[in-house]
Amino acid sequence: MNATTPRFAPVAESPRARVLRSVRGTAPIFLVLAVLLVWIAILNPNFTNPPVFLAFLKRAAPLMLLAAGQLFVIVSGEFDLSVGSLITATVVVAARLIDGEPGLTWPVIALLLGMGVLVGSINGVVTTRLRVPSFITTLGMLLVLEGAVFYWTGGAPRGSLPENFRQFGRFGFEGVPVIEQLPYSVVILLVLGAVAVVLLHRTTFGQQLFAVGGNARAAALSGVAVARVRTVAFVLSALSAVVAGILLEGFA
Template sequence: MSTATAPTLSTSGGSGGRGDNGLMLRLLRAREAGIALLIVLVVLVTAVNNHHFLDASSLQQLLTGAALIALLGVGETLVIVTRNVDLSVGSVLGLSAYIVGDLFKYHHIPTWSGFVIGIGVGVVCGAVNGLVVTALRVPSLVVTLGMLYVIRGIDGVIVSGDRIDPTSIPTSFTAVGYKNLLGIPWLAIIVAVVVAIAGYAMRSFRASRDLYAIGSNPDAAALAGVPIERRVFTAFLISGALAGLAGALFLALHTQIDNSGGLGYELSVVAAVVVGGVAIFGGSGTVVGAALGAVLLNTINQALVAGRISAFWNQAIAGALLLVAIAFDRWLSVRVTKQLQSAEGAHREL
């Protein structure tokens, strides 16, 4: 993958000038504000035809439905900004959910350990992805696509036709999936906290900003002393850990699991991340934008259901938004690069 380097390198807080950084921040904020406005418009238009769409239960369902995709989107964002991609997140989610459910069913583990074990499963899968990509220098698209099928196959062997039912899961664990705090689902609160922490880290810490530098220009990042392999490995590790946590939360939400858990999630996650403003070519984007992208896609899905429109349109709309977002990001990158180069040339003449 390739992209223009001038506008995106600055988002990392690296070598870009203050003008570059300010311009890109304004563009990203405008993109996120636009997505938030679009979410509100979809909700209002749908509510005109179906007044129940604004009911508390409907809004809670909207947030809950977007939560897991948003959580997976946080890890995916870290990977994509480095010019990589993780297509194994759905399979990791499914494997994590079943292993945790199996341990609850046959070994009666403590409630808290279910989340720890889920994260641990994801860390192992993320470490394998990261090692193959960085140590063997295999393209991440190939590695994670292969891992998608490998993990799904391992999941199928472990499940072997079995199914974890709700009676096997402790109520203290499933409470995370259905309880609310002041009308806001616990699941949405947990994901919002993760998004807030990740967003702060991406803005404040040098290691996180290095990810943007890598995605903007790997050669320049290497010359600047950025430990590229270590940073990319860490991004895959975090993506795997969050996918493992999402598996535990998936089990808490649905209270049952078989070998189909998380099937197809990877495409929904990539679509949400890119629609949310994370450049598929790497180097720019935020986890907040990715979370808003997840909410937007789920809002559209719920709006179609409320309008009694075929669910197949949801996939068509998501695909169309993905194509538009990629084309827009590319056009914007080229346009901003030309503007910055013109400004730099004028400054030199002076």
């Protein structure tokens, strides 16, 4: 009789178990968030009114989008310090190029998104190909963008934005039952937030991103294009900064 070593097939994790594991890992964060919201509601009872809460979300949407984009870079194991200066550049460039002309809104938005792709690509290439630490790379990009804006404007930003550009951060869908107005910025936040969740948890790119952040060498040996994945993460972070800047211009 030949003795054989029994082999056990790995048990696939059920969707419910996967969700519970994810909730357990993030529970402390949501607990802190819930405590903060309750504290704000105690200080300001009107905060729980739907219109007031949506007004709060409208102003918070740019920061939340910025954080969502930054998440891709952090998951990949890198940092992006340039997003703040990219928002500044977005605001200044838009006001200077449009200068009150409504017909230039969409061409300038396309240009701004292209600027985001360029900045993110440079950050990614310098970090992955030239092997400069992302902390140094993005800090340098921060200084370059701030210097370029200061040089172009002479320290005194000029120009103005038309209403059809400001509308994304300032206005919304009117006449909505109960909430009265659904801000455009909240809709943009929900849509892009859903896209971010799908990218991270439902695509091959998301799996590769987590693999790279966990162990870049092992991911590379498994056939993952580490440089490409990290560069895409930097591009997504930069694009989120541009969108956040566009929304913030609604309050300019």
